[in-house]
Amino acid sequence: MVRTLLSDEVWQKIKDIVPGKEGDRGRTAADNRWFVEAVLWIGRTGSPWRDLPVEFGRWHTVYMRFARWRRDGVWQRVAHSVAGEGEIEHILIDSTIVRAHQHSAGALKKVARKRSDAPAVD
Structure with missing residues (x-):
């Protein structure tokens, strides 16, 4: 049984x-x-959707509903309504304050410089 996160x-x-x-x-x-x-469990554990415990239902169904609520602004309204609630506030953070690693942001990879075949000029 999964422990409840929502009071x-x-x-x-x-x-x-x-x-x-x-x-x-x-x-x-x-x-x-x-x-x-279920959504709080994903947020709390950082697990991928596929690892959602079966007690919550089919992970894909839960994800599709989550995405629909996100598109419709439901999560934003929920976040505003619970602002200041310590038990849930750390899960519903605004992504603009989270710094992503450069590789997750699509930064170009460093490539080794090729040496020129031209003779060195003294």
Whole structure:
């Protein structure tokens, strides 16, 4: 069993922000809290999506829902609603403050200089 990361207090703050509640267009989600737990688990462990524990459901389904919420701005609204909550704030950080390694940013690789075949000039 996976330990829950989301307290009842924090869930109360975000449950009305996330899509899929009664009265929203489309399908009503019965598992919004468990889905948020899955995303927090990924954020907390730094694991790839494929390593998501089976208790959370199919990793690809969870990822697709995560991506849809990201595209629709749901995660930004959630982050604003829990600003200052110590237990979750360290997971929902803004990516503009994270410095990536140069290789992850598409920097050109250093290549060895080829020596010129031209004779040296004294």
